[in-house]
Amino acid sequence: MPSLTSSAMREEADAYYESRASESSHPSPSVQPVIKPESDHGAAPDVTFESVARATSRSDFIAETCSINEGTVLGERSTLLQSTPLATPLPPTRLSITTTHGDIFSVAPSRTVFIHACNCAGVWGTGIAAEFRLRYPKANTRYASYCKKNPSDAKPGTALLIPPSPASEQKNEPQHYVGCLFTSRHYGRRKDVPARILANTGPALLDLLRQIRDARNVGEDVGELRICKINAGKFAVPWEDTLKALRSLKLEPGMESEITIFL
Numbered sequence: 373m374p375s376l377t378s379s380a381m382r383e384e385a386d387a388y389y390e391s392r393a394s395e396s397s398h399p400s401p402s403v404q405p406v407i408k409p410e411s412d413h414g415a416a417p418d419v420t421f422e423s424v425a426r427a428t429s430r431s432d433f434i435a436e437t438c439s440i441n442e443g444t445v446l447g448e449r450s451t452l453l454q455s456t457p458l459a460t461p462l463p464p465t466r467l468s469i470t471t472t473h474g475d476i477f478s479v480a481p482s483r484t485v486f487i488h489a490c491n492c493a494g495v496w497g498t499g500i501a502a503e504f505r506l507r508y509p510k511a512n513t514r515y516a517s518y519c520k521k522n523p524s525d526a527k528p529g530t531a532l533l534i535p536p537s538p539a540s541e542q543k544n545e546p547q548h549y550v551g552c553l554f555t556s557r558h559y560g561r562r563k564d565v566p567a568r569i570l571a572n573t574g575p576a577l578l579d580l581l582r583q584i585r586d587a588r589n590v591g592e593d594v595g596e597l598r599i600c601k602i603n604a605g606k607f608a609v610p611w612e613d614t615l616k617a618l619r620s621l622k623l624e625p626g627m628e629s630e631i632t633i634f635l
């Protein structure tokens with residue numbers, strides 16, 4: 373395969389990435405190829421179309437380009453990499469899910485976020501919600517008053533991130549967050565139908581991830597995310613359906629992507 377000129381290669385690279393972007397659900401990177409015009413730095417890098425085709429992202433392409441040109445444009449390599457932010461990998465756009473068995477509350481590091489499905493009526497009645505009520509009474513009070521005082525905010529498809537209580541800090545107890553996903557308006561016999569609960573689940577988790585991102589952005593130390601088999605008990609939604617909804621979630625930039633499900 374003959375070598376391409378840098379402008380021809382830029383066109384090949386653009387065409388290649390445009391076709392990849394249309395095949396994939398990942399957003400197309402808003403970056404430009406790093407190869408400079410020949411006039412910028414003398415001889416064009418000796419890059420073939422195979423190096424473009426081998427690369428799976430533009431940053432791979434840069435790495436590939438640099439390694440191919442070791443010895444010939446090595447002096448320029450550092451300039452290229454320093455002058456461009458392109459080597460940063462694309463942020464994950466899907467949840468990275470780890471599953472484990474056991475008690476969600478066992479041996480949890482400080483700052484862990486425990487996530488469960490909630491109704492919008494302010495009641496942690498039975499199931500794992502009752503366990504939350506006993507373990508985190510202050511969080512229960514906060515959740516109940518949020519639902520009562522802000523009925524227009526506590527809507528299905530939203531979430532509430534409850535920070536650790538200051539009292540737990542004073543008593544030197546573990547500092548835990550509670551993440552409430554409002555997946556059904558009511559509970560018991562008035563709970564929403566499974567299809568509605570499922571439709572609320574993705575937006576509720578995204579809202580929680582937004583709140584976590586915002587808290588971290590102002591310097592809060594929000595730790596790992598743990599979630600139970602939400603919706604699968606009292607809400608009577610088949611677990612596989614909820615898992616599918618979690619897997620298909622599209623994350624926004626800066627959102628936490630790692631989550632552990634306790635089965």
Ligand SMILES: Nc1ncnc2c1ncn2[C@@H]1O[C@H](COP(=O)(O)OP(=O)(O)OC[C@H]2O[C@H](OP(=O)(O)O)[C@H](O)[C@@H]2O)[C@@H](O)[C@H]1O
Nearest residue numbers: 475476489497498499500501559601602603604605606607
């Ligand atoms: N320690 C533990 N570690 C790990 N997993 C644990 C566990 N303990 C239980 N689980 C599992 O956690 C899943 C969720 O099952 P749940 O039935 O609780 O919740 P859900 O999400 O279906 O429903 C929400 C409504 O439940 C309540 O409703 P009430 O108010 O009583 O009307 C709330 O208030 C909401 O409204 C089930 O797989 C359990 O095996």
